[in-house]
Structures are given as structure tokens and as C-alpha cells.
Amino acid sequence: MSGTSAVIEFAGVNLSFSGKKVIDDLSLVINSGDKVVISGKSGCGKSSLLSLVLGFVKPDSGKVVFSGVAVDGKTAWKVRREIALIDQDVSLGSGSVESFLEFVSELKVNAHLDFSPHKLMKFFHLQGILHKNLKDLSGGERQRLAIVVSVLLNRKVFFLDEVTSSLDANLKNKVADYFLGRQDWTCVVVSHDPVWLESPSVRVFDFEEKVWKH
Amino acid sequence: METLDIPLVNLAVAFLLLLIPVGISIKYGLKLIKPLFVSIVRMTIQLALIGVFLKYLFQWNNAFVNIGWLLVMIVVAVFSSVKSSSIKISSIFLPAFLSFSFATLTVVFFLNVFVVPVSSVFDARYLIVLGGMLLGNSLRGNIVGISTFYRQLKMDSNHYLYVLSLGATEKEALMPYLRESVQLALRPTLASMATMGIVTLPGMMTGVILGGASPEVAIKYQILIMIGIVTSTIASVVLTIILTKRVCVDRYGVLRSDVFRKETPSRRKKL
Numbered sequence: 001m002s003g004t005s006a007v008i009e010f011a012g013v014n015l016s017f018s019g020k021k022v023i024d025d026l027s028l029v030i031n032s033g034d035k036v037v038i039s040g041k042s043g044c045g046k047s048s049l050l051s052l053v054l055g056f057v058k059p060d061s062g063k064v065v066f067s068g069v070a071v072d073g074k075t076a077w078k079v080r081r082e083i084a085l086i087d088q089d090v091s092l093g094s095g096s097v098e099s100f101l102e103f104v105s106e107l108k109v110n111a112h113l114d115f116s117p118h119k120l121m122k123f124f125h126l127q128g129i130l131h132k133n134l135k136d137l138s139g140g141e142r143q144r145l146a147i148v149v150s151v152l153l154n155r156k157v158f159f160l161d162e163v164t165s166s167l168d169a170n171l172k173n174k175v176a177d178y179f180l181g182r183q184d185w186t187c188v189v190v191s192h193d194p195v196w197l198e199s200p201s202v203r204v205f206d207f208e209e210k211v212w213k214h
Numbered sequence: 215m216e217t218l219d220i221p222l223v224n225l226a227v228a229f230l231l232l233l234i235p236v237g238i239s240i241k242y243g244l245k246l247i248k249p250l251f252v253s254i255v256r257m258t259i260q261l262a263l264i265g266v267f268l269k270y271l272f273q274w275n276n277a278f279v280n281i282g283w284l285l286v287m288i289v290v291a292v293f294s295s296v297k298s299s300s301i302k303i304s305s306i307f308l309p310a311f312l313s314f315s316f317a318t319l320t321v322v323f324f325l326n327v328f329v330v331p332v333s334s335v336f337d338a339r340y341l342i343v344l345g346g347m348l349l350g351n352s353l354r355g356n357i358v359g360i361s362t363f364y365r366q367l368k369m370d371s372n373h374y375l376y377v378l379s380l381g382a383t384e385k386e387a388l389m390p391y392l393r394e395s396v397q398l399a400l401r402p403t404l405a406s407m408a409t410m411g412i413v414t415l416p417g418m419m420t421g422v423i424l425g426g427a428s429p430e431v432a433i434k435y436q437i438l439i440m441i442g443i444v445t446s447t448i449a450s451v452v453l454t455i456i457l458t459k460r461v462c463v464d465r466y467g468v469l470r471s472d473v474f475r476k477e478t479p480s481r482r483k484k485l
Contacts, residue, residue, distance in 0.1 A: 055466040056375050073465025081381040091373035109381035153380065 006065075007032045007157060007186050008053055013062035015048060022048050025062070026210060030188060032156075035180050037189045037196045040207030046190045047088060049207070050159045054080055081109050084150035088161040088190070090142045097137070097145065098130045104149055113154055120148045125171070139166035147175060161190045169195075217426055229254075268342075277336035284322075284345045288314050291349045291356070299361035300368070301462065305473040309457030310360070317450035318348050321442045329438055347439050351403070352447035359399030359451035364462065366391050367469055375468070384467045392455055399451045400444070407440055 008030040015023040022045035030036050038046045051057045052064045055076025064071045066079045092100055105115035121127060124144040129137060137145065143163055150158060158179060164172045172195040179187050180201045189196050197204055204213040232254065239246040271283060292310045296303050322345045326335040335341070367374060370391075377387045411433075422432035462473045 051375075054375075054379055056378075056468055058466070076466050077383070080379050083379065085376065085379035087372060087376055087379075089372050091370075091376045093370075093373045093377075104380055107380055107382050107386055109383075149380075159379075 005032050006030070007034070007067055008188070009063075009065040010049075010052070011063045011065065013052065013064060014060045015045075015052065015057065016060055017045075017048075023052075023059075024210075028205065030186065032186055033183055035187045035189070035199075035202040037191060037202045037204045038207050039192055039197060039204055039213070042192070044208055046207045047161050050085065050161060050188065050190065053159070054083065054085065082155055083157045083159055084153045084155040085159040086143070086146045086150055086161060086163045090139070090146050090163075092134050092142060092146060094135055095133065096130070097132055097134060100134055100145075101130075101149070104152075110153065113152065115152055117148055117152060120151055121145075124148055124174070140168070140171070143167060144171070144175075147178075156184060157186045157188075159188050163189075164191065164193055164195060217424055268338075271338050271342065275338045277334070280336050280338045280341050283342055284318070285315065287342075287346055287349055288318060291353050295353060295356040295360055298357050299364055300474050301360075301364055301458070302473055302475050305461055306454075306458040309461060310454050313450050313453035313457055314349070314356070316453060317352070317446040318345055320449070321348055321446045325438055325442055344439070344442070348442050348446045351439075351443040352450060355399040355403055355447040356450055356454065358402075359395045359447075360454055360458070362398050363391055363395040363455050364469075364474075366394065368474070371469065378467055384463065387467065388459065388463075392452070395455065396448060396451050400447060403440075403444055403447060407444070410436070410440065 006029050008028075010026050010028040013023055013026045014021075038049060040046050048057060052059060053066055053071060055071050055073070066075075067082065069075050069079070071079055101115070101117055104110060105113065121129075124147060126141065126144050126148065129141060129145070134142065134145075143166055147163060150160075160179065164175050167175065172193065176195045176199060179185065179189075180199055189202070191197070196202060205211075206213050232250070235250060236247055238244065239250070271279065288311065292307060292314050293303065296306055296310055322341060323335055325344060326332050326337070326340050330340055330344075332340050367388075374387060374391075419429075419432040419436045422435050423429060462470055464470050
């Protein structure tokens with residue numbers, strides 16, 4: 001894999017939800033190793049960019065390409081296995097943290113992984129939560145748990161949707177540094193937090209104006 | 215031992231009992247008189263018609279007519295269980311019908327061939343009565359199971375999509391919802407089985423005993439019908455979910471929104 005090959009490509013993509021246009025003729029390329037922040041008002045549909053690549057929504061027209069393969073009903077399943085997603089609501093489900101980790105590690109696709117979370121959990125200040133219920137975790141704890149899982153999946157592309165919104169300044173920096181510091185990772189971050197937007201290593205895409213800001 | 219017939223006049227006297235609920239409703243303003251009246255009238259008319267109908271059905275005792283009537287019962291059962299879910303009937307009628315038919319017919323024929331020593335497996339008395347018992351009793355389970363599955367999947371869609379993003383296969387992602395729906399669907403049946411004979415004296419037994427059989431015979435029928443109900447409920451819920459899923463979940467593994475009924479009639483697009 002060369003450092004500048006296109007990982008994600010939107011070509012003339014249009015998308016609307018129940019008659020309301022969310023994406024209008026968008027063309028955009030994200031290269032391998034890029035750190036891209038998507039900015040824009042909340043509720044303007046930034047997350048739908050991520051959903052399009054994952055095949056959770058289908059464009060009205062245009063093409064979404066991942067690693068050279070157009071995303072469709074057949075390829076979406078493979079594409080999902082290449083991307084680690086943390087969604088805005090951190091929808092980890094219910095049950096204990098331990099059983100959640102077990103569920104993730106027992107998925108067929110993850111069977112080959114060395115799924116030992118302890119070191120990372122310590123790194124992100126998550127000791128002692130294994131037996132807690134997911135519903136009893138604070139927003140920040142759930143975000144960090146989702147981050148730990150996303151890293152354990154051992155994938156190269158990360159979709160991070162508002163993953164630092166509930167963290168304190170210290171942890172925000174820690175998380176941003178962690179993801180932005182890895183050259184081989186491609187990160188698409190949806191956020192309006194300066195910790196991402198003002199980092200020198202990111203490119204910012206203004207979702208409303210459809211332009212690169214820097 | 216013959217069952218005592220009830221003269222029609224005496225049956226009319228039974229209706230006098232309804233003065234009690236009517237009185238209570240008036241006193242406490244329960245507004246139950248109208249729905250009560252409607253339901254009583256419907257029940258009486260429907261049963262009167264079915265009484266006449268069954269009389270002829272038993273007289274003719276024609277295998278094709280019997281099977282045909284069983285299928286009509288299945289269609290009605292499918293409608294009631296699909297109606298109470300938020301899915302459009304047109305989208306899932308066929309898969310639900312196939313599942314119900316398969317589950318009911320398999321159990322009924324198994325019982326009629328291997329368990330009850332009937333001379334003809336198509337005998338109206340056993341085919342229709344047993345089939346009706348199975349359908350009626352697995353109906354509630356089916357309603358709970360099918361509507362729970364799609365309601366949970368829709369409500370929980372963020373988590374479901376997250377699980378897909380983890381790389382789960384469709385089966386892996388849907389399995390927790392299937393499991394939960396079937397468990398919920400079976401809970402009432404399992405509970406009533408566990409207290410049967412002590413808390414509940416089931417309709418089947420009452421009918422058989424009133425029909426002149428000894429309690430020993432009634433109990434045997436009750437046991438086989440309960441086994442049949444559990445079997446056909448599990449089979450029909452699981453089959454219905456598996457078959458309707460092919461319609462309701464698209465190739466991307468995403469729940470299709472167009473299979474759901476519109477909650478409010480939104481027909482005011484640019485007129």
C-alpha cells in the first residue's frame with residue numbers, strides 16, 4: 001500500500017432523507033493515512049458521510065468507493081470489516097462490559113485477533129469497569145470503551161463520530177494524540193471540538209460549504 | 215355419559231349475568247358497556263355461525279374441505295399476528311402464512327398420525343379442533359414474537375448498525391433479537407404450563423370432560439396439546455422471522471423502512 005492511495009472516494013454523491021436534500025453532488029477523496037475532520041452544524045448530516053461508506057444508507061445517485069471497490073449490497077459487508085466505527089451515540093448495547101467485549105471478540109471476523117483489552121483500558125483510565133453494566137457507565141467511560149474496542153479490532157481506517165464530546169480536556173488531548181499520531185491510520189473524524197479542528201496534522205472539510213478549509 | 219344440552223331459554227338466562235358488569239360500568243363510569251355489547255354480540259353471532267358450520271363440517275367430513283377450513287383459520291391467525299406488528303401486511307403475509315401453515319400442519323399431522331389413534335388423519339373432529347387449539351394458543355406467542363423482533367430492531371437500530379460495523383454477519387447481528395423475541399413469545403406458554411392443573415384448568419380439558427370423557431382422557435389430550443402448542447409456537451415464530459427477514463432486511467443488512475406502516479398519513483406532498 002502506497003502512502004497516498006485513495007481509501008475513500010465520493011463521486012457525484014446525492015443523498016436525501018424523506019425529501020430533504022442532505023448531500024448535493026459531493027465529490028471527495030480521502031487518502032490512506034489522511035486525518036480528516038468533517039465540520040459543520042449539528043444535524044446537517046455529517047454522519048451520513050460515514051453511513052454511506054458503511055452501506056447503512058444508499059446514495060440516490062453517485063458512487064461511494066472504498067479501497068477501489070464500489071460499496072454495494074455485496075461489498076458493504078467486506079468494507080465494514082476494514083473500518084472501525086464509533087457512532088455518535090456510542091451504541092454499545094446493554095449487559096456487562098465483560099459480556100460486550102466477549103461478544104465483539106467472538107464475532108467470526110475477529111476470531112483471529114488477540115483481544116486483550118487490559119493494557120488499553122488502563123491507558124484510557126478505564127480500570128475496574130469490567131463488571132459494570134454498560135448502561136451504568138458515564139458518557140465519557142462509554143466513549144473510551146468504544147475507543148478501546150475500535151483499536152482492538154486492529155483495523156486501519158477509523159470513523160470517529162463525536163468521540164470526545166464527553167471527555168475532559170486532558171483525555172480529549174490523549175485521545176486525539178493517540179489517533180492522529182499513527183501515520184498508517186486513516187481517520188475520518190466528525191467533530192466541532194478544537195482538539196481535532198485545530199490540530200496541525202488534520203485536514204478540515206467544511207460539510208456545509210463542501211470545501212477543504214485547510 | 216352424555217353432555218347435558220342447554221335449552222336456548224336457559225342460555226338466554228346466562229346473559230342476565232351481564233347485568234353485573236353493566237351495573238359496575240355504570241357505577242364507576244368505566245365506559246365499558248358499548249365495547250362489551252359489541253364483543254358479546256360478535257362472539258354470539260360468530261359462535262352461532264361456526265356451530266352450524268362445524269355441524270356440517272363434521273357431517274361431510276371431507277378431507278379437502280377440512281384442510282381448506284384449516285387454511286382459512288391459518289389466514290385469519292396470520293392477519294391477527296401481523297396486524298399487531300408495525301410491518302405492512304402486504305410485505306410479509308406470504309412468508310408468515312407459509313411459516314404458520316408449516317408449523318401447524320406438521321404438529322397436527324404428527325399428533326394425528328403417531329399419537330391419537332384416529333382412523334383418518336383428515337378427520338374433521340381432530341384436524342380442525344386440534345389445529346384450531348394450536349393456532350389459537352400459539353397466536354399470542356406469535357404476536358409477541360414477531361412484533362418484538364421488528365420493534366426492537368427498529369428501536370435499537372443504532373446499536374444494530376454498530377454491530378454490523380464491527381464486522382458481524384447478518385446472522386450474528388440478528389441473532390440477539392431473534393433470541394429475545396422467541397423467549398418473550400414463549401414466556402406465557404411456559405408459565406401456564408408450569409402452573410397447569412393447579413392454577414389453570416385449561417379449556418381443552420374442560421371441553422373434553424364436559425364432552426363426557428373421563429378426567430384421565432382429558433389430561434392426556436391436554437398434555438399432547440400443550441406439547442403441540444410449545445412446538446408450533448417456537449417453530450412458527452422462528453420460521454416467520456427467518457422468512458420475513460428476507461423481505462424486511464435488504465442486501466446491505468439494513469432494515470427497510472418501506473416495509474413499515476406509516477404512522478401518520480402524510481399525503482400532503484406538493485399538491
